[in-house]
Amino acid sequence: MQKEQDQILNEVTSGEYKYGFYTDIEQDSLSKGLNEDVIRTISDKKGEPEFMLEFRLKAYRHWLTMKMPRWAHLNIPEIDYQDQIYYSAPKQKAKLKSLDEVDPELLETFNKLGIPLEEQKHLSGVAVDAVMDSVSVKTTFKETLAELGIIFCSFSEAVREYPDLVKQYMGSVVPYTDNFFAALNSAVFSDGSFCYIPKGVKCPMELSTYFRINAANTGQFERTLIVAEDNTYVSYLEGCTAPMRDENQLHAAIVEIVALENAEVKYATVQNWYPGNKEGKGGIYNFVTKRGICKGDNSKISWTQVETGSAITWKYPSCILRGHNTTGEFYSVAVTNNYQQADTGTKMIHIGKNSKSIIVSKGISAGRSNNSYRGLVKVLRGAENARNFSQCDSLLLGDKCGAHTFPYIESDNHTAVIEHEATTSKIGEDQIFYCNQRGISTEDAIGLIVNGYAKEVLNKLPMEFAVEAQKLLQISLEGSVG
Amino acid sequence: MLVIKNLRVSIDNQEILKGIDLEVNAGEVHAIMGPNGSGKSTLASVLAGRDLYQITSGKVLYKGEDLLEKSPEERAKEGLFLGFQYPIEIPGVSMANFMRTAMNEIRKYKGLEPLTSSEFLKKMREKKDLIEISSSLTNRSVNEGFSGGEKKKNEIFQMAMFEPELAILDETDSGLDIDALRIVARGVNNMKSPLNSTIVITHYQRLLEYIVPDFVHVLYNGRIVKSGGKDLALLLEEKGYEWVRSESVNM
Ligand SMILES: Nc1ncnc2c1ncn2[C@@H]1O[C@H](COP(=O)(O)OP(=O)(O)OP(=O)(O)O)[C@@H](O)[C@H]1O
């Protein structure tokens, strides 16, 4: 009986990856390898000002002194950083009439991914920056947003057009010295999104960036910077996919958020990089540093992530609660299946008085995967009345997978109240049978149960994406449970 | 509707059902009574397709087809409904989502279009009124935090929604207050037609005052040791199972 169950479990979690196609488009790529010349070339190709090149070179020289972190509960194979391509851009074939025009082949690629780039076809109320490999392909609704003074453009464009803003904020939340991958990203980052909300403006539409890796042997190193001035609001969504390949591909990104007084920033991620095949071959190595600072009083940063892809995920979206009465939130669903490994969580650093943080982490492990939550709640001496509540749940599908929880608490203020709850449960065969008895197949039952389990987090996503995320959870677990 | 022949069932090599024979025709209501541990729930589970058990011999025909080779969900789609003795909680899944998913699966199987939201909600309102179950329950997650009685009532609500051909109610009356009991009976009686059958598993003759069975069977130690009309329940209540035991020894 146990055997049968395992079999159903296996079947349910072995779903196919829908976004694994490759667009055969001519690429303008550098050859493999990393050195100062490569960095100069990248900077040159992007037409960057001098300060940017200097920043890159400093980061690179620092990176050379660093070692890859080994503390995560991950089995990371040796990565040869000289065996990667650090810049690859799809070549525009036809001479296009206007700058805003996009190569039809690229349009088609994004259409296939469900991300139409023609504004009239797109989900109303969502502006998209579409990034393929090392460059931004198109940013929609730029003009509409500009009328409100909102800047939403590719990072490369921001470096050229708004160098002062970039200079002021880039690296202010995640300095290049922060960690190995942050240093690497700072040296070679290619593109990403930049978003600036001027004082008093509530952004009327969802902003989103869609990252697509297409080229082979190429690392993706994007960088996103969001600056929300006083009394602002913005909701941001990030999605990502990659073709199916037998080789692993490297992705090391940085996201920085600055929230000034009374600003609220919501950042949601639906991470669906190619996870590798059933035998654990291929897939993206996903090493990401995401951090926001609630700099001004009464500001709020909220991270929501649905992590279903990547062979390896190393990611800890964090909040520095510098201002008084600030709020940091982290809502996470991380699904691992087959041979995927995830070590993810958050850091909440309480500096301001009455700062609050909430952590809700839902891990779901299936197959032979490993899923760890790692979180730090740190209360500094001055953070009177800091509050944290953490809820870390793990759901196991089958008995070959692992779930681990590593909560760290450091408090230097006795008025702080920190609560931590953790549960581990197995998906109940009685739950599945109950669904079966009502006519629901085991596969659908698992989808239903898992989505119910993750509901608290999925509810935090913008409506349009919550539905997608629900489907994604179910697909990721196809072939896994019984 | 249902024909069970010499059904033997074991769990971990221990025989629990030791040769069951039972025939339920369309339009009939059967009651199964019997002491704790006699195998009533086991029988219900096996009929619903729970795979915890080894079926060592016997045959079950449902609507003329081999029931035992069908998956649990196929059985459900063919109109078999089990009211669980211990209904299961599914946190985070709303009753509406759960039932709608299930009902549309069943409809798909029958080649019908899925119910639209408004059709579904209309039906839900109708059945909610019939079963007198409050929206505060049906708006919650499946059975999550329901009291024992509320869970039972929710099973009957689902039965009313699914309109099964064969309903097996495993001690749905246990833990119900008197009013709820009447409502449950109303739910069952309301569904009664020449085309539908019901098997009620119960310990109490009280329920049978409301749901009048055509037949009463006594399951004792894995066997049906006595069958009769509705009066058998009265006799049982009067004399207890010891009486059946001595009778069955004589058999
Ligand atoms: N999963 C199981 N593992 C071991 N024994 C089991 C299992 N399920 C049932 N049994 C045993 O089978 C016998 C019949 O159980 P069953 O639940 O069918 O009884 P019942 O007639 O429904 O009793 P009750 O009136 O208490 O509900 C009991 O002795 C029980 O302990």
Ligand SMILES: [Mg+2]
């Ligand atoms: Mg029982």
